[in-house]
Amino acid sequence: MPNNILDTITFPDDLRKIPQKKLPQLAKELREFIINIVATKEGHLGASLGVVELTIALHYVFNTPDDILVWDVGHQAYGHKILTGRKEIFHTNRQLGGISGFPKRAESIYDTFGVGHSSTAISAALGMAIASKLKGEKDRQHIAVVGDASIASGMAFEALNHAGVTDTNLLIILNDNAIGIDPSVGALKNYFTKVKLNGAKEADTIFEALNFNYSGPIDGHNIDLVIAELERLKNVSGPKVLHIITTKGKGLRQAEENQVVYHAPGKFDALTGNLPPKNNQLQPPKFQDVFGKTLVELASENEKIIGITPAMPTGSSLKFMMDIFPQRAFDVGIAEQHAVTFSAGMATQGFTVFCNIYSTFLQRAYDQVIHDVCLQKIPVIFCLDRAGIVGEDGATHHGIFDLAYLNCIPNLIIFVPRNETELRNIMFTAQLGLDLPIFIRYPRGRGSILDWKKPFNLINIGTAEILKEGNKILLLTLGPVCHNALKAINLLSPSQRKRVGCVDLRFLKPLDETLLHELFQKYETVITVEDGTAVGGMGSAIVSFASPHYKTTIKMLGIPDVFPEHGTVEELQSKFGISSEAIYKTIKIYL
Numbered sequence: 001m002p003n004n005i006l007d008t009i010t011f012p013d014d015l016r017k018i019p020q021k022k023l024p025q026l027a028k029e030l031r032e033f034i035i036n037i038v039a040t041k042e043g044h045l046g047a048s049l050g051v052v053e054l055t056i057a058l059h060y061v062f063n064t065p066d067d068i069l070v071w072d073v074g075h076q077a078y079g080h081k082i083l084t085g086r087k088e089i090f091h092t093n094r095q096l097g098g099i100s101g102f103p104k105r106a107e108s109i110y111d112t113f114g115v116g117h118s119s120t121a122i123s124a125a126l127g128m129a130i131a132s133k134l135k136g137e138k139d140r141q142h143i144a145v146v147g148d149a150s151i152a153s154g155m156a157f158e159a160l161n162h163a164g165v166t167d168t169n170l171l172i173i174l175n176d177n178a179i180g181i182d183p184s185v186g187a188l189k190n191y192f193t194k195v196k197l198n199g200a201k202e203a204d205t206i207f208e209a210l211n212f213n214y215s216g217p218i219d220g221h222n223i224d225l226v227i228a229e230l231e232r233l234k235n236v237s238g239p240k241v242l243h244i245i246t247t248k249g250k251g252l253r254q255a256e257e258n259q260v261v262y263h264a265p266g267k268f269d270a271l272t273g274n275l276p277p278k279n280n281q282l283q284p285p286k287f288q289d290v291f292g293k294t295l296v297e298l299a300s301e302n303e304k305i306i307g308i309t310p311a312m313p314t315g316s317s318l319k320f321m322m323d324i325f326p327q328r329a330f331d332v333g334i335a336e337q338h339a340v341t342f343s344a345g346m347a348t349q350g351f352t353v354f355c356n357i358y359s360t361f362l363q364r365a366y367d368q369v370i371h372d373v374c375l376q377k378i379p380v381i382f383c384l385d386r387a388g389i390v391g392e393d394g395a396t397h398h399g400i401f402d403l404a405y406l407n408c409i410p411n412l413i414i415f416v417p418r419n420e421t422e423l424r425n426i427m428f429t430a431q432l433g434l435d436l437p438i439f440i441r442y443p444r445g446r447g448s449i450l451d452w453k454k455p456f457n458l459i460n461i462g463t464a465e466i467l468k469e470g471n472k473i474l475l476l477t478l479g480p481v482c483h484n485a486l487k488a489i490n491l492l493s494p495s496q497r498k499r500v501g502c503v504d505l506r507f508l509k510p511l512d513e514t515l516l517h518e519l520f521q522k523y524e525t526v527i528t529v530e531d532g533t534a535v536g537g538m539g540s541a542i543v544s545f546a547s548p549h550y551k552t553t554i555k556m557l558g559i560p561d562v563f564p565e566h567g568t569v570e571e572l573q574s575k576f577g578i579s580s581e582a583i584y585k586t587i588k589i590y591l
């Protein structure tokens with residue numbers, strides 16, 4: 001016999017049979033369930049805890065999956081997953097072969113739209129709502145749940161602008177907890193704060209100006225109130241916004257008090273909520289911290305330096321500069337397109353702009369990179385964090401396309417530091433002044449050097465480095481993946497080892513053609529190794545360089561033509577043939 005309410009629920013149909021007065025108890029159980037699993041398996045915590053009541057209310061009131069529920073970003077959808085058939089497998093969340101940490105269409109019919117990147121929910125739900133209308137499905141409801149930080153993004157504004165002139169069954173739930181990963185920023189955030197303090201005056205809200213039926217703000221943790229409001233809105237036609245106020249991390253004291261850390265806290269004690277004691281062992285720094293600390297160092301000497309992040313001050317460590325030089329460091333919110341063009345604008349006025357964007361999120365600003373930066377040769381310094389395979393965030397977040405999508409653009413430099421020192425030195429070199437924009441891409445996590453803070457050295461643009469000499473097979477690598485290649489060589493017998501060389505290309509653009517000509521004359525086989533898509537990436541560039549002059553065999557190792565799922569970085573590198581063991585096996589084939 002089930003001893004709690006959550007045990008009686010597999011799908012929302014079960015939930016809808018539960019008397020409403022028992023729902024607060026269910027909310028408590030759902031919170032505990034999420035906390036217990038995330039405490040050991042890790043993942044996003046605060047956002048899901050904040051929408052427990054909303055999640056229950058939505059599936060209670062609406063007839064999901066016939067009524068369509070779209071989560072924005074999806075990092076807050078753990079409760080949704082648990083109530084829609086995935087309770088028993090929730091412990092596999094974000095692990096290789098397990099369920100995704102984000103809603104995913106292939107995983108469940110309740111996951112109506114795949115997400116991970118923010119601010120898409122209104123557009124997607126509007127598309128579905130207009131499609132329903134065209135199909136004559138008059139009664140179907142379409143609900144988009146969007147956070148206060150995500151609704152401030154350009155895409156969300158574009159969707160609101162369109163939705164406001166339609167007559168669709170679209171309900172936007174604005175989940176306002178006044179924080180993204182870091183505290184929300186901008187004029188809209190200030191407006192929401194005013195509305196919370198003074199209430200929304202009738203016909204005076206931004207949303208009403210855009211032709212939405214606006215209600216709220218209401219307490220998003222009062223489940224009866226939320227249910228009553230959703231029931232009412234079900235019968236209101238046209239586009240609607242319900243503004244709810246919630247607390248990120250609700251129900252776990254530490255998560256409420258330290259919302260930035262508990263956004264995705266890693267492992268913690270499920271009973272006390274405490275994080276494990278800090279590991280005091282000396283270890284190499286995270287690349288992001290090398291970026292953040294080096295930028296402060298450079299900015300202390302060079303007052304023209306500006307730092308820009310779209311909504312990731314903590315994740316990028318731009319926060320260090322924001323704390324020390326607040327006038328020269330900008331968090332522009334979830335606005336990658338704006339971040340790129342804003343950087344370009346400042347750079348035209350003689351400032352030295354470091355624009356830090358996660359590789360995966362730069363995808364959103366592709367036209368800005370081409371049209372606003374490269375076409376005009378504006379020397380913005382882009383630092384692309386989380387490049388390569390990122391691990392458990394999975395397919396939506398791997399930074400594996402940047403090399404391919406950047407290399408085809410004229411007028412830019414692409415550099416991949418293989419360690420912390422190289423990251424420092426290229427930042428130093430770039431701020432002295434380049435003629436072109438530069439894209440510096442580095443991975444999630446730690447580097448390889450304990451003693452990383454050395455005096456700066458200039459890097460010669462377009463130069464590769466020989467890491468190991470050989471005479472038969474060359475491992476041609478780009479950036480930190482060279483460490484896997486070097487380990488692979490070390491797995492060989494001493495006599496085999498002598499035959500294998502390793503060169504870190506460092507620059508994908510411009511290529512070190514002088515050295516490449518020497519290498520292609522010397523080696524029989526070149527194995528390219530990259531932490532990015534093999535299609536159009538470094539390997540492709542090398543094939544283009546070599547053809548038709550050299551008959552050298554070229555084997556390309558990299559991510560094949562698929563979207564890699566979630567798993568640890570090591571598991572995924574192994575799966576895609578770029579771990580040291582996998583590279584070793586490939587070398588053996590060609591030896």
Ligand SMILES: Cc1ncc(C[n+]2csc(CCOP(=O)(O)OP(=O)(O)O)c2C)c(N)n1
Pocket residue numbers: 047073075076116117118146147148149150151175177179180181248311312334336361364
């Ligand atoms: C395009 C894009 N940029 C940045 C991110 C990183 N990111 C994930 S969640 C998040 C904050 C979302 O805040 P909000 O919408 O308020 O939701 P909450 O976490 O408060 O529920 C950010 C910036 C992203 N997922 N997508």
Ligand SMILES: CC(=O)[C@@H](O)[C@H](O)COP(=O)(O)O
Pocket residue numbers: 044073075116181264315386390393444
């Ligand atoms: C949901 C989302 O997009 C972010 O929370 C992302 O997971 C952050 O990644 P990092 O943990 O690498 O900063």
Ligand SMILES: [Mg+2]
Pocket residue numbers: 147148149175176177178179180
């Ligand atoms: Mg928020």
